[in-house]
Amino acid sequence: MLDTLLPILLFSALALAAIGAVRRVRLWRQGRPSSVPVIKGLMQVPRRYLVDLHHVVERDKYISHTHVATAGGFVLAALLAIVVHGFGLDSAILAWVLLAATTSMFIGSLLVAKRRSPPPSRLSKGPWMRLPKSLMAFSIGMFIVTLPTAGILPEGVFQEGLGWIAALVLAAVIVWGLGEMFFGMTWGGPMKHAFAGALHLAFHRRPERFSNRAGGEHRSTGLKPLALDDDRTKLGVEVPADFTWNQLLGFDACVQCGRCEAVCPAFAAGQPLNPKKLIQDMVVGMAGGTDAHYAGSPYPGKPVGEHAGTPHGPIVNRAGGALVDAETLWSCTTCRACVEECPMMIEHVDAIVDMRRFLTLEHGNTPNKGAEVLDNLIATDNPGGFDPDSRLHWAADLNLPLMADKREAEVLLWLGDGVFDMRNQRTLRAFISVLRAANVDFAVLGTEERDSGDVARRLGDEATFQSLAKRNIKTLAQYRFSRIVTCDPHSFHVLKNEYGDLGTPETPANYHVQHHSTYINELVVAGKLTFKAWKGGSVTYHDPCYLGRYNGEYEAPRDVLRALGIEVKEMARSGYRSRCCGGGGGAPITDIPGKQRIPDMRMEDVRETGADLVAVGCPQCTAMLEGVVEPRADIKDIAELVADALIIKTPDDKATQSKPAPAAPRTVLEATP
Amino acid sequence: MPHDVSNTSAKATTPGGLNVAVLVSIGRHPLTARTRRADQDARAVEMALTLQSASVSLLHAGQQDSENEEAIRGYLGMGIDSVNLIEQKPQADVIPALAKALRASAAQLVLTGTRAETGEASGITPYLLAEALGWPIITGLAAVEKIEQGTAVVLQALPRGKRRRLRIRLPAIATVDSSAPPARQSAFGPAKRGELAIHLEPSAIDEALGAWHIQPARKRPKRLKIVKASSARDRFKAAAAKADGGGGQTLTDVTPEQGAEAIFKLLKEEGVLR
Structure with missing residues (x-):
């Protein structure tokens, strides 16, 4: 039988x-x-x-x-x-x-x-x-x-x-x-992941993510540009059918392993976001129905079963009750921890930004300070609404070389919007003293610089991002420089990975961009910096998302710290698993309430290492982590640590260089293993 | 959604269709002088949009060029399909053209900002329009509470957060200042797709304006306010203190003649009239 x-x-x-x-x-x-x-x-x-x-x-x-x-x-x-x-x-x-x-x-x-x-x-x-x-x-x-x-x-x-x-x-x-x-x-059924997953791998929207036989780095983290010229198509994603078909396929590949949920800072903070549920909601929307059959953790504070959608019905309703609530989308810090962890290679952040684009560009519904920040970016080219002519006021005493005068320089120092923030000005000052100590030929754009457009883009305002980016590209095209160095990983990422799409044949926008930690490391390796011995306490290092996960730079900052004689006490979540500080993706601007704050959780991670000091490399991380109430570890940018340890060689010193200095300065080569 | 601006302001109920015209101007950012939607005009548009079952039309008299267009599109981005643009020469007096358009439009309520951010910015336009149309005017509109049978019950903003409830006969002109609810976000998509309906109108050249000599304002030094306070409490009191007025009188239930007489007397005392 x-x-x-x-x-x-x-x-x-x-x-x-x-x-x-x-x-x-x-x-x-x-x-x-x-x-x-x-x-x-x-x-x-x-x-x-x-x-x-x-x-x-x-x-x-x-x-x-x-x-x-x-x-x-x-x-x-x-x-x-x-x-x-x-x-x-x-x-x-x-x-x-x-x-x-x-x-x-x-x-x-x-x-x-x-x-x-x-x-x-x-x-x-x-x-x-x-x-x-x-x-x-x-x-x-x-x-x-x-x-x-x-x-x-x-x-x-x-x-x-x-x-x-x-x-x-x-x-x-x-x-x-x-x-x-x-x-x-x-x-x-559950085995759907095998069928959809295989096809998702075949038709992934970021084929550059995957390795090939040639080896090398394979990373694709820049957001894809949105075509703004077509008057008829709506901008962004309003209904599930507005995603591209291979995005829908990607959502269907989800195996609900919840690794994204386990690393999501917003979920841990009790904000109404769970990346796994979001992807499942997109599947519900694609097939039509309610989320009542979802059997995983819900969005914190939002019971399962109250949301429903159809392929051509809105994902977000102004009044709520559609497939997803707007707060869910605005909770994301775009830290990419979920994408990094996802074994099915699903692109959560792309989907969230696509939906945010619709809310901002078509609904005009960016929450809390979002609208104000975007208006400021449009009117003053910086999110704080400061007078753009006052960009260099903080450096009145530094006599910074301007690109407009020099026309060319080895290093173009991109200052970023941190120029308006008194805390970040200390970091910038420190980095400039490092550059001067190493005799680097650098120049700044000064008042010609504008916001890189990072925040506008993550808030879904692609129009303002493209406007800022195109004007920045035009400015940069006037000058000759071999690299751009910046202390801001967000500017770094945008300049490096997202401006390229907006370049034109006359003004290509493919720059050699480096984060200041990478550049300092190069100076250290080249023997251009000499440091005093490290006398401080124990130090841990917080990986900024936009430097680490977005751009794969985990080692240079650690190398610099080692060169300073610091042994980094690693946090349990460091490197590609680093927990976000809560400052990315416009999250501090949209400010969706949760049960606790993301930076508080991160400082708790720091406390577990027992470190007295956290080394950071990002103005956002500095601001978020310093906002945590004392007692807590001190927060210092890598540039500040380096500047504090510098032994500045005056011409007199150079003459007597052969004598061993009384403080027994370490040379870099001895300190680097 | 808790962050939605449109839901936070009180909705006024109006039976039947109410024709609301909003006069919008070209704004200018105070720091960068870039053109934008003017803040007070945008608040007027916001107020018009929150009136239930009102049909809102936007009206601008001026030139059409790319900078102005961007500013006008800022209003369209608030969710409006089209703006009527009455094309006028730069030296034109826009009152006759606006009055003509408003008469033709059958608007029952005209909203506008108190004063423009560019041009003469004298704040006199609504008054001249009211005079030309023979309509009542109300300033400092904070909210429209009710519109029924040709009258509107509105709240007028007075200094220091006071409100006065007024009943006005329609059609009327109302100006909006910064005590009105803030304008909603202007979205790029609708702004780009919205229509500029251009109407050509003969320009009435403003002879007086042509004769004027206009120069940039001189920056005047600010008087330093010295607060001799030793404690935080004193400093707070100084910051929150009422302006010292003292004098003056409040007239209630007086005839227009008595009121006019009192104002006339005051102006003579202050030396404004001689």
């Missing part, structure tokens, strides 16, 4: 899966068009899966082993089952391989079951709780049914007496397994 039943079951499950796949693809195709290389993309899937995706999954060794055993076993078992049982190929060798594959899958499913007993809060429950059992059903069913083919059990064991009953039970188990694994894969 099983010999005839199995092929029927297998092929009907496959046929149903194919129908489901067509249905699913049609759901994705509701989105806006986006051209992708189809064949090339599909060819890339194995590499993107085995290298890039696995690289992320591997950060959790337990689940990476589990997934290799389960998924590897399943793929092999499914293919062989089609050959052996579907087409009835009576090969003992294949049957043995099939047995091995199902065994591997079974072991994997045991590990999946173990992780879910009890499930950690970040994992979704509901249908996901039955997944380990379904995996077992498939693997056990396939294992037993293959035993006769492999010659372990006699042929025909399932055809007489008790065998009939066993066969019926076995058939039921296999139906369950096939139902979950084949049918569920395209009809919206």
Whole structure:
């Protein structure tokens, strides 16, 4: 009986899966068009899966082993089952391989079951709780049914007496397994992640993210520009169908592992955002329905089941109650921790900014101080509404060389809007003294500089961003410099990664941009700076999101600190897992209330290390962390630490340089390992 | 949504369609002198938009050039489909053109800022318009509470946060100053798509203006305010103190003649009239 039943079951499950796949693809195709290389993309899937995706999954060794055993076993078992049982190929060798594959899958499913007993809060429950059992059903069913083919059990064991009953039970188990694994894969079960995920890898909207054989850095973090010229299309995303089709596909790939939720600073602070729920809400919107079936953690303070949407219905209603509330979108600090952690390579931040663009550009509904900041940026080119002619007032005594006078310089020092902030002026002063100590040929734009447009863009105001960026590009095109150095990672990111799209053939905007920590490190390595011995207490380092996750610069700041003789006491969350200070993405401007403040949590991380001082490299981080009430560690920018330790060589010193100095200054080369 | 500006201001209920015309001008940022929507005019637009079941039309008399257009589009970005732009020469007196357009538009309520941010900025336009149209004028409008049967019940803002409830006969002109609710955000998309309906009108050249000699204002030194306070409490009291007026009298329930006489007497005492 099983010999005839199995092929029927297998092929009907496959046929149903194919129908489901067509249905699913049609759901994705509701989105806006986006051209992708189809064949090339599909060819890339194995590499993107085995290298890039696995690289992320591997950060959790337990689940990476589990997934290799389960998924590897399943793929092999499914293919062989089609050959052996579907087409009835009576090969003992294949049957043995099939047995091995199902065994591997079974072991994997045991590990999946173990992780879910009890499930950690970040994992979704509901249908996901039955997944380990379904995996077992498939693997056990396939294992037993293959035993006769492999010659372990006699042929025909399932055809007489008790065998009939066993066969019926076995058939039921296999139906369950096939139902979950084949049918569920395209009809919206937990296994959907495999089907959508593979295609998502093939048609990812940021193919530059993935590695290739040539090696090197593969990072794609700049936001994509929005075409503002077309008068008819609406700007940004109003309804789920306004996303591009491959974005919708990406949302559908979510495996609800909740890694994003575990690292999201807004979620931890009790603000109404949970990246996982947001992606699931987009899936709900794409398919139509309510979020009542969502089985993971809700947005803090917002019960599940009160929101619903359709592919062509608004995502955000002014009155609330649509798919998502506006506060959810405005809670994001664009720190990219979720994107960094996501094993399915989903682009949460892009989606959030797309929806913010609609709220700002079409609704005119940027919350709290948002509208005021944008108006200031439009009228005065800085978010504070200060007189743009007063940009250099803080440096009246520094006699800064101006690009307008010099026309060319080795380094163009991009000061950023920190010039209007008294705390940041100290950092800038420190960095300028470092540049002068190293005899760097630098110049500033002075009053010709404008806000880089970072905040405007993250608040969704693409028009103001592009206006600022284009005018900045025009200014920069007048001068000759070999690199731009800035103390502000936000300006750094925007100049480096986002201006390029707005350049023109006459004024290309591909600059060599460096963060000041990278540049100081280069000066240190070149032996241009000499430091006193470090006498302060213990130090930890806070990675700014826009320097680390956005641009992969984790080492230079640490190298500089080491060169100063400081041993960095790392926080539990540092490097690519660094927790945001809460200052990015316009979050301090939109200021969505939560249960606690993000910088308070970060300073708690600092306190756990016992460090007396946090080294930072970003004006936003400085402001956010210094806003935490005392007692707390001191906050100092890397430039300030370097400037404090400088031994300035006057011409007299140079003459007596050969004598050992009484304070036993370390030279850099000795200090760097 | 808690951050939505439009929901925070009280909605006035008006039965039937009410025609509201808002006169808008070109604003100028105080620091950078860039053109923008004028703050008070934008508040007037905001007030018009919060009136329920009112049809709002925007009117601007002036020149059409790219800088002005950007400023006018600032008003469109508040969610308005089109602005009527009456094209006038730079030296024109816009009162006749505006009066003609308002008469033709059947507007029942005309809202505008108290004074413009560019041009003469004398704040006299609404008065001249009221005179030309023969309509009543109310200044410092803080809120429109009710409009029924050809009259409007409004709140007028007085100094130091006081409000006075007035009943005015429509059609009327009302000016809005900074005591009115702030204007909503101007969104880029609607601003870009909104229509500028251009009407050509003959310009009445302002002879007097042509004869004037205009020069940039001289910066006058500010008088230093010396606060001789030793404690924070004293400093706060000094900052929050009432302006020393003392004199003056409040006239209530007097005939217009008596009122005029009192004003006339005061002006003579102060030496304004001789």
